Amino acid sequence: MSSTIAKPCPSSLLPVKDSTTPFWRTQLHELDDHQSTPDLPSLCDILIIGGGYAGIAASYHLLAGEDSNLETSKPSVVLLEAREACSGATARNGGHLRPAVYAHLSSYIKEYGVEAASELAEFELSHVKAIADLVEKEKIECDFTLTKSFDVFTDNDMAEEIKEAYFELKAAGIAKTTMDDLVWTEGEDAEKVSGVKGCVGCFSFTAAHLWPYKLMMALLSRSVAHGLNLQTHTPVTGISRSSSGTWTAITPRGSITARQVIIATNGYVSARLPEYSGKIVPCRGICSRIVVPPFTQHPHIDKTYGLRFPGGSHDYLIPRSDGSLIVSGARSKFITDQSTWYNVVDDSSLIESASNYFDNYMQDHFLGWEENGAYVERIWTGIMGFNDDKIPSVGEVPGREGCFIAAGFEGHGMPVIWLVMRGVVSLLNGKRFEDVGIPRIYKTTKERLDSTTQVGQVSTTS
Structure with missing residues (x-):
C-alpha cells in the first residue's frame, strides 16, 4: 500500500483558543496544561487524539484499568489535546450521569430490532454502577452522588x-x-x-451527578502515573498512513508516528477524518x-x-x-x-x-x-x-486499518463513553466488535458512511 499524505485541516474545524469558562473548570488540576516531555515524542505504540472523556477513558483502560496487565510491559501511549486537558464538551456538560433511552426504545426497535434496542438500554443503565464502582475503587473526590x-x-x-x-x-x-x-x-x-x-x-x-472535570482529571492523573505521555496545547492538523501501516499525526510542534491511533475528538472528528463530514457535525x-x-x-x-x-x-x-x-x-x-x-x-x-x-x-x-x-x-x-442517524460512531474506521473512532455522542456521552472506551481498547488488542460489549448499533460501518442522510434538525438529550 502506498502512503497517504495528510492534508492540513482547516483551522475553522479546530477548537478555538479563548473559550468561555464553565463552572467545572474553576478549580484547575495540576495537569491542566501539562506536557510530559518538553518535546513531542516521534514514536509511540498508541496515539490518542482528544483529551476529553473518551480520550482520557481510553488512556486509563490502556494503562491503569483492571483490563490492563500491569505485571507486563505496557504499550507506549501518547495523548494529544488541542487546548488544556478536559477543556471541551466533557467540562462543559451538566455533570449528569443519566440513562435516557426508554423514550427512544420504540423507534430503536423499529429500526434495529428488539435485541439491539434492549442491549442499548441495558448498556446505558449499567454505567451508573460502573462509574460508582470506579469512583469508589480509585477514591476520587468528584462530588459523585x-x-x-x-x-x-x-x-x-x-x-x-x-x-x-x-x-x-x-x-x-x-x-x-x-x-x-x-x-x-x-x-x-x-x-x-x-x-x-x-x-x-x-x-x-x-441516576447520578458529579463534577466531570474532577473525575476525568483524577483518571488522567492515574494514567500519567502509569506511563501516559500527555501533551496539551498540541492540536493535530492532519493524519496519514504509511506503506508500512503506521499512522503519523502532524502538529505545530512536529509529527508523531504510531502503530494505532484513536480519534476521540467528538464534534471535531471531521477535521482528521473528512469522510465523517456531514455525518458527525x-x-x-x-x-x-x-x-x-x-x-x-x-x-x-x-x-x-x-x-x-x-x-x-x-x-x-x-x-x-x-x-x-x-x-x-x-x-x-x-x-x-x-x-x-x-x-x-x-x-x-x-x-x-x-x-x-x-x-x-x-x-x-x-x-x-x-x-x-x-x-x-x-x-x-x-x-x-x-x-446523521443519532447513534454514536465507534470502532475501526472503514478503509483505515489501525485507526479507531469514538465520536458523535449526541450530547449524551456521560452514560455511554466509559464502557465504550473499554471496548475500544479491546478492539485495539484484536478482539471482534461483537465481543467487546459495545452496543452493536454503535459500530461505524461503510454503510453508515455511505448513507445519504445528513445531520439536520437534531435535538439534544441530557
Missing part, C-alpha cells in the same frame, strides 16, 4: 404517548432491568411529586450555573431533572451539594436559527438568543421557588457531536 432523576412532561399528548410506549415495552419484557427501574406518576400527583409547575406526567429512575449548546442567595426559603431539591416542554424543547438540571444548580438546554430559543449552533465550533461566545433563558428559571418552573432570588452566576457554551 447517586440519586433518582425525574423525566418531566408538561404536554398531555407527549406524556400519553410516552406512557403507552412504556407499558407496552414493560409488558413485552423488553429491556427488563431498565423498565423495572422506571416509576411512572401522572395526573395531579405528577406536579406534587416532581415539584415542577405544569407537570402532567413524570418518570423517576436511578459540531453543534453548540449552552449551560448555566444558578446560585441561590443564602437564608432564602425554598423546597429542597435532591433529584436531577429532564424537563420536556411542548414543541420538543428539553432542558436538564442537577442540584449540587453547595446549593447551586446546573441547568442546560434552552434549545427552543435558538433551534430555528441554525447559524447559531449547527456546524459551529466556537465555544468562546454565548448563543445570544438564549443568553437570558436561564434568568428566573427556578422561579418560573419549580413550585415554591417564586421568591427566593435564584440567579445565574455563570453561563457558558460547549461543542457537541451529532450524528
